[in-house]
Amino acid sequence: MSRVVRSAVKRLAQKVLGESDVRGLMRKRKLWLEKKIYRQPVAIAELRQQLTDLGATRGRTLWVQSSWNEFYNVPLRPSEMIDLLRDMLGPSGTLAMPAFPIDQDERKVFLVDKAPVYTGLLCEIFRRNPQVRRSVHLSSSVCAVGPNADFLVRDHHLTDMAWGKDSPFCRLAEVDARMFGLGAGFEFMTPLHAVECLLFDEIPFFHRVFDGRVKYRWKRANGETGEHEYRRRTGDIRPKRLRRHFGPEICVDARLSNLRMLAADAKPFIAQAVRLGRRGITMYIEPAPKPELFVPLDKGSTA
Template identity: 35%
Template sequence: MTIGSERRELSRAEVAGQLRALGVEEGGVLLVHTSFRAVRPVEGGPGGLIQALRDALGPGGTLVMPAWTGDDEAPFDPRVTPASEDLGVVADTFWRIDGVLRSDHLQAFAAAGPRAAYIHRDPLPLPPHLPESPVGRVHDLDGQVLLLGVGHDADTTLHLAELIAGVPYGLPKHCTVLRDGRPVRVDYRENDHCCQRFALADEWLRARGLQREGLVGHAHARLARSRDIVAAALEHLERDPLVFLHPANAGCEECNEARASVPA
């Protein structure tokens, strides 16, 4: 028996009601990271979940989701390049909907609503989650972040906090862009690591009553303001700039690479 057949399908209206009860603000800006596998089944599938999110926000609200490609070698075409499989089916469905704006660079987000153009106002952000990026613009607009069936390890707003804090680690990365119709490699340094310790944000936000939690669909959901996530992270990064990295003896290769990148 499949997971979907074991669970009752929730209507779009029920899911919108769950979102409102959780604290999603009508007319607000909402950045969503989600796993449909955790949420399902929902009336209308991934598209039905997207519509429930838009129903909860109302016509004055702006919905934002990641839509990057994950392919550093191929030039990016926002009209046809699929979103990375790591982002899930909801994110890959959202950018394809008529009227949804998608960034014209490979570190793309998609947005729909009155503030969508503002969220996409900047050129290619390198590293990806600078203040001058869609994640940064959600922060500017005092938006909310919804983690739906995923934890803070998927929370791009914590990468924004790292960059604002000026963390000392960074790994060499590159991407490919089109210039005058020709592919060009662009090198940059990114605050990259395994992200598992982003889960610390749960206790930081819960301790201050800044994170609301509950069911949306069949998934555990976390909701917090972007500015609260960043402020909580900055407080701890000021004390320990390596707080998000596993200890050197923990055996995490990605975090050890990041530690090794810190200037002596």
């Protein structure tokens, strides 16, 4: 489906439904329906065992992306859920979550230790913990606590691409992290974006998913300040298109009552995404993934 056709369909849906955010409306209606169907409370012991079975074990580095709306059958507050995860990982484990700022106006100073996130209530409560460290990045910052936290977040503001080498996302693979989606499925797995960064110099197509640059100033609560410039990502994605290429040897699905869960080790997950990218299998629908754009560049060539 072309961009023109998709835009026309979107405008028609907006007109019929009387709602500008069609996807948001559909998610709300889906959640309303699921609450009518899934009413079984989730026992904490059962939740803990399921999380253990999925890989939340002592000493592990755990990356969590979540949708707190889906936790309606779990009798825990967000702070209690975070405490549960940290208790399972123990003092030698590291917990990390996305902390993408709501306000990404590059004309303003990014207040690293104060800016709220749009990546969900669990992430926002986690960000507010004084023990948590946050990476400096206007579009894709990350919060972490534990022995590997510093390694994950310390160099994000030195990167040219938000998800590339030396970013927290690629470093998840280096520390053998386990990745969880809790109430948030495969389509929310941000490390999928590592592909366009890692293959940028190899596959011409991935030059097209970046358009211009972003430069901003940042400031920490301790008075530390700086500037950072990075490539701006563009395009339209459908991550679910890739799900069938990630079998149970890489991605595991589970469910308790309504709560969907997904688990994967970061290293094979990112490696598989890169292999697919080299074959021209991508989550992007815009720019159009034409086969000729996936012919590898010769050394020294530019796209």
